[in-house]
Amino acid sequence: MSGLTSKEAQARLRRDGENELAAAEKIHPIRMFLGQFRDVMVLILLAATGISAFLGELTDAVTIILIVLLNAILGFLQEYRTEQTLESLHSLTAPSAMVCRDGRWQTVPARELVCGDLVRLEAGDQVPADAALVEAAGMAVNESILTGESEAVTKQPGDPEDRQNVLHKKNLVYAGTAVLRGSGNAVVIATGVQTQMGQISAMLQSVQQDMTPLQKRLASLGKVVAVICLLVCGAVFLAGVLRGEPVFEMLMTGITIAIAAIPEGLPATVTIALALAVSRMMKHGALVNRLHSVETLGCASVICSDKTGTITENRMTVTEIWAGDEDFQVTGTGLRMAGAVMQEGRSVNPMAKPALQELLICGTLCSTAELDSEFPRKSQRNRGENTASGVWHATGDPTEVALLVAAEKGGISRKPLLRKHPVQHTEPFDSETRRMGVTVEAGAGTCTYWKGALDRILELCTFAMQDGKTVPLTERMRKQILQKAEMLSDQALRVLAFAKQETGHDGVFLGLAGMIDPPRAAARTAIRTCARAQIRTVMITGDHKNTAAAIARQAGLLRGKKAMTGAELDALTDAQLDACLDEYSVFARVNPGHKLRLVRAYRRRGEIVAMTGDGVNDAPAIKEADVGVAMGKNGTDVARQAADMVLTDDNFATLVDAVEQGRCVYANIRKFVRYLLSCNIGEVLTMFLGILMGMPVVLLPTQLLLVNLVTDGLPAIALGLEPPEPEAMTKPPRRPEESFFSDGLMGRIVLRGVLIGIGTLGSFSTILRMGGTLEAARTAALCTLILSQLVHVFECKSETRTLFSVRYGNNFWLLGAVLVSLAVLGAAVLLPMLQVIFSTVLLTGQQLGIAAGFSLAVPLIGGVLGRKPKK
Known part of the structure; x- marks a missing residue:
């Protein structure tokens, strides 16, 4: 092919537009x-x-x-x-491209590419547009930003007529992906918004972010407060006017008391509580981008999780070996040193199993990966078992690294082997041959070790190793090998075959190794925790259906549910999907549109959805979800910026810990809302009822200011530091429509506020009746009000425990805040300079006893009247 002419390219550029992603409308x-x-x-x-x-x-x-x-x-x-x-x-698009125009190769800006252009791609290039390969030599592409799967994808030319632009096609390369190795020429089939990357860009623009559940509840609370303020203002005004007080004076009094009813510290306290939760989560590996998402995560009823690296280790691990017609198991996962080669529950010394030993040697030599084999000083290492507690440091292909780790567990190390068998020649893995070979020195001659796809290894072999001997490879044995490989594949294991070939001889089949990216142990525990908390965990992955289902089964995620592919999802209408959604917990071979559709389907059902991901392909679904969670280690910038939260360790268990913190945050917000509103109601009733009863002004503005800014604020903030309650992850998630004051919270708030107000008035009037001065009565009322609130803050620690059963010692910040508030009250009453500012006087022992008595009577009466019946 000679490509387009410049004239044709210009005409198509005018018709189709530049090869750029659509720009979003910017808000100033x-x-x-x-x-x-x-x-x-x-x-x-x-x-x-x-x-x-x-x-x-x-x-x-x-x-x-x-x-x-x-x-x-x-x-x-x-x-x-x-x-x-x-x-x-935009940073993911290539700045320029090598294109054939007018019969010659030239470099042009990537934005000028058009459909039909012939582009050249080489290792290290970023693909500038979606294109169909017409020539390829050993090409492999990293498509993780689009598919989420980190393994390199081999590419080869296909049917020239096959130009359908969908993901997971071997003959297509996609804009924004990176060429890892090889080279090729390709014809552009889609540019700009028509590329897979462009479609993702369009999806991102279509996503509208809603208010979080907490923001909706706080908005609802704001309306309630507004109504209360108007009612208080109107009631005080009317009561005063009916008593014959001046109209303007009563209007100002009503407005002043209404302002006292506003919990002005509430927004700041909510913000502080969320910020403190963010700080706690950061210590556990979760970085929060959007403050209110902390609480939203606590409402999550569905967690849609990626597979690779989130639920799994993101490290291939050899788990099964079949050599010499014998089965062996390899324990340990990922790069952890600890592990063993086992047979029937006992560790095996490969020296006693020649076929096993040769297979491990083959996997070690036939490799370009490197493993740091330095052990901690206290490690114990025997043939067939490694009990070291450290972690390997590896470089190279994940499959080859897994083989090196398995060999180390069998006591076979790469560096000593290379000294004994220096490499003479390497035949690299190729997408056509689907095998790799390495020729090494062996005694006086040479020996070639092979590893690769079973069919390509078997065609080299006429012998097999059994019982330490080389025997002819019969047809029956070939069938047995194929059956064993199929059995391993059915377990979702990736199967590799191994052989050795001495110079001048036919190949000897050594055996098979099955490997998988296993579930994290912590992820299995976290999934069980989610089940107890009635949170559904759903795996959404670009991997194959069988592999995804096998991992889900091992992680305890299937639980009688089924797996569905993206193609099967496409065949369903939205109504059909909604009807069968509960039957599935695994969605495999999906594209970005599928992920977005699934998140929207769950949200249509009223679920609060958390979505995890790491690639550009995940960004629309991450942004659409109620809480989007990106991976910090392997995530792209696009995913991280679309997310509300970033997991620095890419671990599903960290997300579940964050869910518990989210539930704790909401519980704490309810605690200090309960505290603030009860206190404010007490303050308003004290002033309001005093006016109605014809009393002098009970508390002066400076005294109310002292209560609001010091004794209200500090304990409320400290309530935001309450640790999660033990039963936090055993309750079902809150429904989005649930009232902020559900479960009788408003009744308890009003009751407690009324009792605080009555107690404060009782203290005030008692002192007056006993002949005390107005200043003494006000001081006693101030002490009663503050002490009642400081006792009440401990009641607010729990909605299920009483004042006598709450845990006092689990929040030292709260104890400190109460002590500071008590010190401020003491200073305001005892220090002459502050007595002048706050119009207080020194109380007698009897007056102080009256104030303390009314303060303690309030929680005792409240405990009896407000006790919740046992369920």
Whole structure:
């Protein structure tokens, strides 16, 4: 082929457009920032800021506006980061391409490529457009960013008429992928948005991010607070006017008390609780990009997980060997040194099994991988078993590394072997021959070791090794070998065959090795934890169906469910998919569109979906999911920027730990919302009922400010540091429609707030009736109010335990916050300078006893009236 002429290329460029991904509509940063102030709670706080400033309460106004700005900045940063996801795709496109135009090869900008162009690709090149190969020599391509599978894909020319642009085709190369080895020429069949990468770009633009469950609940809470504020303001105003008080004065009083009803510390406390959870998760290997996603993860009812590297080790491991007509098992996984070659439950010395020994030698010599074989000083190492506790350091092809590790477990090391058998010649693996050979010195002559596909190894052999002897390879033995290979393949093992061939002789068949990327032990435990927590774990992978199902079975993920391929998924309508979705827990051989469709299907059913992934192919589904999770080790920048969370260790178990933290965060938010609202209701009722009963003003503005900024804030923040409760991962996930005040929380809040208010008024009126001064009565009321709240904070530690059964010692921050609040109260009452500021006086022992008595009566009465019945 001679390619296109320049004239033809220009005409097609005008017709089809440039070979570039579609640019997303950009939102101006200022518009994005102003959009953070649309929330109901934020609008209430802004109104409170203006009113506080008008009334001269500048400290309140400054505090509230700082809280609002902090939340707006955090929200802006999260949204701005999300907007960068699409721009990251552009960095994956090749800047230039070698193309044949007008009968000669030339370099042109990749954006000028058109369908029909003939491009040349070599090792190290980035593929500039989707193209069909017309020539290829030993070409292998890394397609992991599109398929999620890290293993190199061999490429070869196919039917010239086969130009259908779908994934997983041997004769196609895809834009954004990298040529690892070999070279070839290909005809461009898709450019720009028509490429597989372009389709992913379009999917990303179609995804709209919704509010998280927590944001929806906080918005709902904001509406409730707004209604309460209006009702309080109206009630105080009417009560005062009916008593004959001046209209303007009562309007200002009503507004002041309504502002006291606003839990202005709530947004800051929520933000702090989420930030603290982020810090804890970071220590466990989970980096959070979007703050509210921490809590959303706690609601997750479905986790859609990739297979490779997330549920599995992402390291091939030899688990089965068949040599000399005998079966052997290899224990240990990945690059861990510990492991053994076993037979019938006992470790085997390969020196006593010639066929096994020769197979391990063959796998060791017929390799270009390297293994760091230095052991820790305290390791114990015997033939057939290695009990070292360290980890190997390896370079090279994952399959060859697995063979080297298996040989080390059998006591056979590569470096000593190479000294004994220096390499003379290597025949590298080729997609056509599907085998690799290495010729080494052996005594006075040479010997060639072979490994590769079974059919290509068997055709070299006329002998086999059995019982330490070389025997003719009969037809019956060939059938037996094929049957054994099929049995290993049925276990989803990748099967390699081995042979040796001495100079001038036919090949001797040595045996088979079966290997797999095994599930992580921690992933199996995490999947069981998810099952107890009624969270469905679903594997979505680009791997083959049998392999995916086998891994799922080993990981404990199938549990009577079935596996479905992407092709089978395409045959279903959305209605049919929704109807049968519960029957499947494995989806194999899927493309980016399938992943996005599955996430949307689960969300249609009302599920809260967490989606993990590492490639560009995962980015649309990651962005669509309620919580998108990217891999930190092997993930692409696009996946990481589309995600709400990044796992630095690529481990499924880390994600499940994060789910527990998410549940803990929501539980803690309920705890301090309960605390703040109970306290605020107590404060409002104290002022409101005092006015209705014709009493003097119970608490002065400076005293209310002391309560709100110090004794309310510090304990509430400390409640955000409560550790997860033991039963956190035994409960089902919360439903998205569940009220923030579910399970009787609002009733407990109102009851406790009423009791705090009544207790504070009781202390105030008792002191007055006993002849105490107004200043003493107010000081006693202040002490009662604060002490009641500090006792109540311990009640808020649990929704199922009473004040007498909660764990006091599991949160030292809370104990510290209570002590600080008590110290502030003591200073305000005892220090003359602070007495002037807060209008307090030194109480007598009797007055102090009355204040303490009303404070302790409140939790005792609340414990009796608010006790939850046992279920």
